[in-house]
Amino acid sequence: MRRTGGQIVCEALLRQGVEVVFGLPGGAILPLYQTLPEYPQLRHILVRHEQGAAHAADGYARATGRPGVAWATSGPGATNLVTGIATAHMDSIPIVIITGQVGRDAIGSDAFQETDITGITLPITKHNYLVMNASELPNVIAEAFHIATTGRPGPVLVDIPKDVFQEETEVADTPTINLIGYKPTIKGNDRQIRRAAELIQKAERPIILAGHGVIFSEAYDELRTLAEKTQMPVITTLLGISCFPEDHVLSVGMPGMHGMAYASLAIEESDLLLAVGMRFDDRIIGDPARFATNSKKIHIEIDPSEIGKNISVDVPIVGDAKHILAALLKLAPTKTHPDWVKHITDLKKSHPSLDIRPTDKLLPQFIIKKLSMATNGEAIIVTGVGQHQMWAAQFYTFKNPRSFITSGGAGSMGYEVPGAMGVQVGQPDKTVWSIAGDGGFQMTMCEIATMVENKIPVKIAIINNNFLGMVRQWQQFFYEKSYVATEYSHNPDFVKLAEAFGVLGLRVTKQDQVESAIKQAMEYDGPVIIDFVVEAEENVYPMIPSGQTVHDMIEEPRQTESQPIS
Amino acid sequence: MTTNMDRTITALVQDKPGVLNRITSMFRRRGFNISSLAVGQSEKPNLSRMTFVVQGNNAVVEQLLKNLDKLIDVIKVSAAPNEDVVSRELALIRVSATPDTRKEIVQIADIFRAHIVGVSPDSLIIEVAGDADKMTSMQDLLKGYGLLEVMRTGTIVMHRGKSS
Structure with a gap:
């Protein structure tokens, strides 16, 4: 049958089960847009800025496990996607990006809105394509989805010249990969799995270090059963958060730069680390030469190039976490380590990283804790990057997989609003909270208009300290409190801004307003912005300075006895 | 930690536009250093073979192999063993030659089983094939006469026993 390039793309997306595309039109991609009315089952969400489209596709993928799709026109449309693509690449998120390109004859001539987007995205995509014939499109789109979603997932970009969208060609019924x-x-x-089981048998102080790979392979049950059978406490990386219920007795939380002190200490004292679907990121290991020197290490990882990259390991196992954990579960012994588990409980008491100091001031930690209680740990939390992100990771008690969504590797401020938009589109029945920084919020807040237009009821909690808070904290700790270019002395009035967008805006300045504001937001049918005006110079503790070890950890100075809030 | 040494790596890759760019972009991004690179068609249709010589210890070479293999357009990679391989490179060398020195230069070329492939009143072009050591020692000998231009193809290797 004969089809235009634009029709081929739409039909190929539908064949892949795509239900929604985030995008913004322009000259080069217009022929694709003009075929959209023929495919009403393909929902298009028109964003305000292409970065929002890429982050939304990324959020959609993280929340559902299905690939997200975004598209944009050539030139600036394509380059505006770049931050979103890099974000997805660093965190291995399966998204497929389509960009319009200038016509084939114009490529290489510096034509209007021509940018070499395949060249630009070479190091930040898993793979990319420039399609020079419409007849290649069915196979290329099928390959793009296959590459994006299998192995270690990642973004794939397909660049399509304007006249390829218009070209008519004969297409086969089924694509070939x-x-x-x-x-x-x-x-x-x-053999490696047997060796791993033997190390578990011999270990007296074992720890499981679970990462994002557990979520990609949906190995939640295998992880939990293995942890319970072998009584291994579970530490989750930033992106591993929510792969193991945090109210579980074996849950130890997040380690590393702003992790729980007891989690970092437990790693340091362990004699076996079972690392699953994680990559020994520098925020976790600090100094690679001095990280967990007392332990044997098993590394389960689907990407062979991650094994031995930062940390040398004793038993590498390349493959899918779910398959390997299931196989390991059969061989692993039933064990108990009462002394070790009790020791970790004691560490939690002697290093109470989650206590909030008594004060009348409005602390960000208090707000997150209240939000966790108000939502019973069952909302999906999306964050930006910085202090609020770390407090969200620390103080929210996550119970369900895929409920903590954050830009980890790339650390992209501005993820919180469009990312949450994509999450809510993917999970329309769940409560989605965007925990935002006042800095990151203003980078991409234009997408609130998109939320209003498309009835996407994200609740946004701005942790507003009128600072680029994490940078300010570094200036306080490492640059003698010289606050250069980190203060926002004149932020907009976020409540009035909410009104301008046509959403509910609330301001909270005192502790006793927190609960009612959260309740009001959840009861409101539509997007909400709460401006939480918090203690400005609050710091994230503990902190292991970059490149150092748990022995260099800075814990919160405690003048008075602090207690957990209830 | 092993010491740094020259290692030869071969890769069978798709013969498509941009593949060399993907590979060199990865080398650049990850900080790998290539000392020579040779590319040509392989015995298989639509597939090229690339040969890289890189400097590094075992850990670096292992990372390089894994990162090469990760590229979708790379089909197969292997590190050539240090022994039992035929290693060759071709060089064209333009050397300054006067009526007095021309004969000596031709003799040196003979010793290295090299050929004179071009003559002009004040220079000679020598074509020489061999392993990297031979290239270097020949260049060293010719230095005294005045090396005007050196072109080297980069090393290619083949295992004596089996196909790679």
């Missing part, structure tokens, strides 16, 4: 150089390893090596 021909990728002879791409065969991800799924099943783990049996």
Whole structure:
């Protein structure tokens, strides 16, 4: 049958089960847009800025496990996607990006809105394509989805010249995927899995270090059963948060730069680390030469190039976490380590990283704790990057998988609003809270208009300290409190801004207003912005300075006895 | 930690536009240093073979192999063993030659089984094939006469016993 390039793209997306595309039109992609009315089952959400489209597709993918799709026109449309693509690449998020390109004859001539987007995105995509014939489109789109979603997931970009969208061609009924150089390893090596089981048998102070890979492979049950059978306490990386219920007795929380002191100490004291679907990021290991020197290490990881990259390991197992944990579960012994588990409980008491100091001031930690209680730990929390992100990771008690969504590797401020928009589109029945910084919020707040237009009822909690807070904290700790270019002395009135967008705006300045504001927001049918005006110079504790170890950890100075809030 | 040494790596890759760019972009991004690179068609249709010589210890070479293999357009990678391989490079060398020195230069070329492939009143072009050591020692000998221009293709290797 004969089809135009634009029709081929729409039909290929539908074949992949795509239900929604985030995008913004322009000249080069217009032929694709003009075919959209033929495909009403393909929902299009018109964003205000292409960065929002990429972050929304990323949020959609993180919340659902299905690939997200965003598209934009050539030139600035394509370059505006770049931060979103890099964000997805660093955190291995399966998104497929389509960009319009100038016509084939104009490529290389510096034509209007021509940008070499495949060149620009080479190091921040898992793979990318420039499609020079419409007849290649069915296979390219099928390959793009296959590459994005299998193995270690990641973004794939498909750049399509304007006249390729318009070109008519004969297409086959089914696409073929021909990728002879791409065969991800799924099943783990049996001998290595046996060696891992032997190390678990011998270990007296074992720890599981669970990362994002547990969520990608949805190995929640395998992880939990293995932890319970072998009585191994579970530490989750920033992106691993929510892969293991945080109210579980074996949950120890997040380690690293702003992790729980007891989690970092437990890693340091462990004699076995079972690392699953994580990559020993510098925010976790600090100094690679001095990280967890007392432990044997098993590394389960689907990307072979992550093994031995930062940390040398004793038993590498390449493959899918779910398959390998299931195989390991069969061989792993039933064990108990009462002394070790009790020791970690004691560490939690002697290093109470989650206590909030008594004060009349409005502390960000208090707000997150209240939000956690008000939502029973069952909302989906999306954050930006900085102090509020760390407080959200620390003080919210996550109970369900895929409920903590954050830009980890790239650390992209501005993720919180469009990211949450994509999450809510993917999970329309869940309560989605965007915990935002006042800095990051203003980078991408234009997407609130998109939320209003498309009835996407995200609740936004701005943790407003009128500072780029994390940078200010670094200036306080490492630059003698010289606050250069970190204060926002004249932020907009976020409540009036909410009104201007046509959403509910609330301001909270005192502790006793927190609960009622959260309640009011949840009862409101539509997006809400709460401006939480918090203690400005509050710091995130504990902190292990960059490149150092748990021995260099800075914990919160305590003048008075603090207590958990109830 | 092993010491840094020259290691030869071969890769079978898709013969498509942009593949060399993907590979060199990865090398640049990850900080790998290539000392030579040779690219040509392989025995298989639509596939090229690339040969890289890189400096690094075992850990660096292992990372490089894994990162190469991760590229979708790379089909197969291997590190050539240090022994039992045929290693060759081709060089064209333009050397300054006067009527007095021309004969000596031709003799040196003979010793290295090299050929004179171009003659002009004040220079000679020598074509020489061999491993990297031979290239270097020949260049060293010719230095005294005045090296005007050196072009080297980069090393290619083949295992004596089996196909890679």
